Amino acid sequence: xxxxxxxxxGWSTLIMMLxxxxxxxxxxxxxxxxxxxxxxxxxxxxxxxxxFAAFGVVAISGVFYLWLKEQLxxxxxxxAAEIGMVFCTLVLITGSLWAKPIWGVWWTWDSRLTxxxxxxxxxxxxxxxxxxxxxxxxxxxxxxxxxIVAALDVPVVVLSVRLWRTIHPAVLITRAGEHGLExxxxxxxxxxxxxxxxxxxxxxxMLRLSQLRTRSRxxxxxxxxxxxxxxxxxx
Amino acid sequence: MAAFAAVLRxxxxxxxxxxxxxxxLFALSLLIxxxxxxxxxxxxxxxxxxxxxxxxxxxxFAGMLGATRSMIAENENGCIRALxxxxxxPAALYGAKLTAAFAFMAIVEVAAVVLITLFFNLDFGAxxxxxxxxxxxxxxxxxxxxxxxxxxxxxxxxxxxxLPILAIPLFIPAIIAGVKSSExxxxxxPLAAASQWLGILVAFDVLFVTVGALLFExxxxxx
Amino acid sequence: MEHFDYLFAAYSIIFxxxxxxxxxxxxxxxxxxxxxxxxxxxxxxxxxxxxxxxAKSAAQK
Numbered sequence: 001x002x003x004x005x006x007x008x009x010g011w012s013t014l015i016m017m018l019x020x021x022x023x024x025x026x027x028x029x030x031x032x033x034x035x036x037x038x039x040x041x042x043x044x045x046x047x048x049x050x051x052f053a054a055f056g057v058v059a060i061s062g063v064f065y066l067w068l069k070e071q072l073x074x075x076x077x078x079x080a081a082e083i084g085m086v087f088c089t090l091v092l093i094t095g096s097l098w099a100k101p102i103w104g105v106w107w108t109w110d111s112r113l114t115x116x117x118x119x120x121x122x123x124x125x126x127x128x129x130x131x132x133x134x135x136x137x138x139x140x141x142x143x144x145x146x147x148i149v150a151a152l153d154v155p156v157v158v159l160s161v162r163l164w165r166t167i168h169p170a171v172l173i174t175r176a177g178e179h180g181l182e183x184x185x186x187x188x189x190x191x192x193x194x195x196x197x198x199x200x201x202x203x204x205x206m207l208r209l210s211q212l213r214t215r216s217r218x219x220x221x222x223x224x225x226x227x228x229x230x231x232x233x234x235x
Numbered sequence: 236m237a238a239f240a241a242v243l244r245x246x247x248x249x250x251x252x253x254x255x256x257x258x259x260l261f262a263l264s265l266l267i268x269x270x271x272x273x274x275x276x277x278x279x280x281x282x283x284x285x286x287x288x289x290x291x292x293x294x295x296f297a298g299m300l301g302a303t304r305s306m307i308a309e310n311e312n313g314c315i316r317a318l319x320x321x322x323x324x325p326a327a328l329y330g331a332k333l334t335a336a337f338a339f340m341a342i343v344e345v346a347a348v349v350l351i352t353l354f355f356n357l358d359f360g361a362x363x364x365x366x367x368x369x370x371x372x373x374x375x376x377x378x379x380x381x382x383x384x385x386x387x388x389x390x391x392x393x394x395x396x397x398l399p400i401l402a403i404p405l406f407i408p409a410i411i412a413g414v415k416s417s418e419x420x421x422x423x424x425p426l427a428a429a430s431q432w433l434g435i436l437v438a439f440d441v442l443f444v445t446v447g448a449l450l451f452e453x454x455x456x457x458x
Numbered sequence: 459m460e461h462f463d464y465l466f467a468a469y470s471i472i473f474x475x476x477x478x479x480x481x482x483x484x485x486x487x488x489x490x491x492x493x494x495x496x497x498x499x500x501x502x503x504x505x506x507x508x509x510x511x512x513a514k515s516a517a518q519k
Contacts, residue, residue: 021469037461040468047472066453086479090472097468101461121404128400133391138454142387145450146401149383152446153405160408160435164415200476207483214490221497228504 006210009203016196020189028189031182037101042189044094046197047087048116053201054084055123059151062144074140075212076205077147081126083204088120111161118157122150238323242331246305250339260301260343264293268350277355286355287417290366291410293347294373298340299399302381305336306389315386315455325452329382333447336378344370362421369416369429372436376409379443386454409439 024042031038057080065073095113096106107113126146133139181187250256271289278285309315318328348363348370357363384401388394413436416429426433 035460037464039465043469043472066450083479086475090475093471093475094468097464097471101464118404118407121407125397125401125404129387129391129397132393132397138390141453141456142391145383145387145453148450149380149405149443149446152442153408156408156435156439156442159438160411163431163435164411204480204483207480207487211483211487211490214487214494218490218494218497221494221501225497225501225504228501232504232507 006203006206009199009206013196013199013203016192016199020193020196023185023189023192028185029183031186034102037098040094040098042193043197044091044098045190046193047090047094049194050197050201051084051087051091051116051119053198054080054087054205055119055151055154057205058084058123058126058147062147062151065140065144066148071140071216072213074144075216076209077143078130079205079208079212081123081130081147083201083208085120085123085127087201088116088123091116092120109165111158111165114161114164115154115158118161119154122153126150236327238321239327239331242318242323242328243334246331246335247338249308250335256301256304257339257342259304260297260339261346263300264297264343264347265350267293267296268347268354272354279356282355282357283421283423284418286351286357286421287414289355290344290347290351290370290417291373291414294340294344294370294377294413295403295406295410296399297343297347298336298374298377298381299402301339301343302336302378302385303389303395303398305332306385310389319455325455326448328455329448329451333378333382333444336382337375340374340378341371344374357421362423365420365426366417368426368433369413369420369436372433372440373409373413376436376440376443377406379440379447380405383443383447383451383454386451409436412436412439 020042024039028039028042030036058077061073061077061080064070065077092113095116099108100106126143129146130139130143133142181190268289271285271292275285275289306315309318319325348366351357352359352363380402381398384398384405388398388401391397412432416432416436419429419432420426
């Protein structure tokens with residue numbers, strides 16, 4: 001039943017992704033100022049959206065874990081952090097590939113770039129804790145705490161980095177309060193890509209979560225086997 | 236409140252008798268500054284900027300060492316277990332640990348300010364007093380974060396490696412604000428010039444002291 | 459078609475990374491399933507030997 005839902009989501013993700021790709025490469029008009037590289041934008045923004053959503057899930061599952069002590073929320077936090085990290089890495093890479101032809105540099109300490117990079121460092125630390133502390137029973141609590149603290153850090157990071165500097169194009173909401181996509185087809189393409197990536201995120205999360213659930217079950221069985229074997233040794 | 240005072244008194248007494256963390260903190264920040272002097276070869280024109288940078292690099296790395304040492308000592312002799320078994324409110328315990336860490340770092344920072352004044356050819360004067368708010372706010376935020384994180388890292392494998400990996404990214408907003416406001420102070424600007432930066436430091440402190448007090452329980456409790 | 463290489467690189471990297479991660483998940487899933495079956499088998503065996511041992515010790519009493 002659950003597998004069926006995952007498979008269905010997987011197939012619809014694939015279809016949506018193909019539609020989005022077709023729109024990006026064939027259907028949408030080329031932006032005049034930036035030329036063809038502007039098309040990176042249609043997948044760059046959805047990657048950022050998935051990364052932010054995933055890190056949000058990490059924080060929320062952290063709160064629920066500390067509250068209810070359900071292993072499910074620990075596994076959910078782990079799965080979301082890992083997926084968030086994958087997409088955060090993609091945001092940085094695709095952003096760099098866009099920046100080089102447009103700004104002339106691979107990287108600059110602009111506010112959004114810096115914020116994304118700090119996010120990457122934050123959740124890199126979170127996953128590092130997970131992998132280093134895997135053998136301690138407290139790791140679930142520790143990770144929940146770090147997940148919450150990291151999410152709370154984000155507003156202060158945004159505030160301080162924005163004051164520090166900014167040159168990133170404000171495409172989605174410009175200073176005039178309008179969006180900077182001149183052709184309606186560009187908006188549609190972006191929306192379809194966003195939908196495709198949201199489905200992809202859901203699918204990956206379901207897959208990874210069920211896997212981590214299996215892993216947790218395996219740990220319990222292992223412990224039971226060890227207990228019984230130890231008890232059997234006493235006979 | 237009595238518990239808070241008792242734990243704080245214990246930490247301070249241990250420190251006064253051994254002087255261990257303050258001396259280690261001071262030695263490390265001295266060495267960091269020596270490295271930075273040779274790395275930056277200070278120019279008279281940039282002395283305010285270089286001085287502020289050196290001060291914060293020393294604060295962050297020396298503070299990390301101090302926090303690790305203090306929590307390792309607590310774990311080694313099982314003291315933290317005794318403290319968590321006793322009916323002390325975890326928030327009071329957190330407050331005491333935080334206050335102790337803040338006090339040690341503040342002492343070391345006074346020495347560090349004297350050092351940067353000498354190393355970077357700054358003047359002893361009102362500028363150094365104007366440094367106080369930015370340094371004290373930054374130290375409080377760092378101590379709040381480090382106390383919470385050291386409780387985690389001291390109980391995991393390779394914890395001394397893990398602490399900087401967790402703490403530095405979280406501390407970045409305070410580093411930005413701290414360096415900017417310290418630079419303004421050392422360049423002779425009035426406090427008002429750095430008010431936005433000081434505001435960020437205040438927000439950072441309020442946030443992490445509260446979060447630390449609320450979450451400390453989940454970190455130290457043994458199940 | 460100026461800067462097509464950047465566009466191409468961006469989209470290839472996105473799909474390479476996502477496929478890489480999905481393949482990593484699939485392989486891990488296969489490994490986990492093998493291990494969990496082995497463990498469950500072992501647990502079942504242990505339980506039967508244990509219950510026969512229990513019966514034996516009960517009979518001795």
